[in-house]
Amino acid sequence: MTKNIKVNAAILIIGNEILSGRTQDTNTSTLATWLNSIGVKVDEVRIIPDIEKTIVDTLNTLRKSNNYVFTTGGIGPTHDDITASSVSKVFGLKYEINKEAFKILEAYYKPGEFNEGRQKMVWMPENAELILNPTSGAPGFSVENVFCLPGVPSILKSMLGGLKNKIVGGEPILSHTISLRTVESEIASSLTKVQNQNKDVEIGSYPFFQAGKLGVSIVLRSENQSKIDVCNSQILEFIKEKKIEVVNR
């Protein structure tokens, strides 16, 4: 048997535009899906404003209770981009020009275009490791277990490939979904029994509406496929008894 090594992470979304409701965050879902696929479980997400003290305090809490912390947002060229300077404070590091990042952006822009505004994006904590950005040049960076990514979803997505080798996950978290033409209250007590008999499997129950009809998706999650299989059989048994239809979704 393989040993289950649990590796956890927190996601920290930095940005007033999410807190005001103006912008719909999608980075949480992107990062969480990707992290799960490489065996890292997201235990917590926080969304906080562009306020230095809040960023510093929150990062200090999260980096101690998680194997990894991923931040999004606040690494652009404007006055409200304060993630890099805040991370420098978190680790007591100098906030300075990263020479490697400078070279990358100097080569990326046309002569004369690497102006003062853009140069702000190469200021980082001393000795930060770069996270390359194949979309728009300006790299993200990491210090110890804190990885700082941009807020623009398409750019963030394009940077995950280059990040993969830097993250050591545990056992991948496997999942299996069973979608049913029923309502939660019909299966609640049977599902509780299955959960009680399978403590190691996380069983979620999620109502949905599809093509005007109600349904419930049951999601089984574990690092262990055979535990999921046992759970799945028990669920198929009670839905057969109850004559509940399984649906594709």
Add this chain to the structure above:
Amino acid sequence: MTKNIKVNAAILIIGNEILSGRTQDTNTSTLATWLNSIGVKVDEVRIIPDIEKTIVDTLNTLRKSNNYVFTTGGIGPTHDDITASSVSKVFGLKYEINKEAFKILEAYYKPGEFNEGRQKMVWMPENAELILNPTSGAPGFSVENVFCLPGVPSILKSMLGGLKNKIVGGEPILSHTISLRTVESEIASSLTKVQNQNKDVEIGSYPFFQAGKLGVSIVLRSENQSKIDVCNSQILEFIKEKKIEVVNR
């Protein structure tokens, strides 16, 4: 001059399905937009798993540092719906059948349909105040400054109307957006100057892609319209100097 009364709130999203990336949260944006419109500023959002200790500890932190806390998720009929029992623990209250909620659901369902699973949804903290649900019957509830809403976005939305009278906001937070055909680095230093001269206005800068073209939206936020107007004029001045095009968005 009217006195600015700051009223703040935290949103607590409870649910493994968000943390796994399976489900994209949209309740944050819905709640934040609505809260802003009634003068409540969202200072923090947290997304946490369906674990009682985590729910209790997080609620105890958030309810002390915010005027209001809004939770979403975990009030359905299945074993993973533990918000109501957790809130009971937070306030040291009995977890019991709410008679008013019982009557509502008894009347809502056809005879014989108000089964054991559904009856779980009327278990609440002692003396909880109900939040009516015009969509699917089962009410949310509040205890002191903690308001518990469902996770299903359409149901949550339908409950906000009935909630409005229970929330006392401060000055509504006004905002004004200026969208420009430019990139952030072109305006970064001018925008920093405007921010430094207008400390009371929150100025955000957000790059966008629209119809294949890059742009930047500048968002000005304050409780005070005349402060926004001053800020706006200063921005219009520098974009005129720089010959930057204003675009509709």
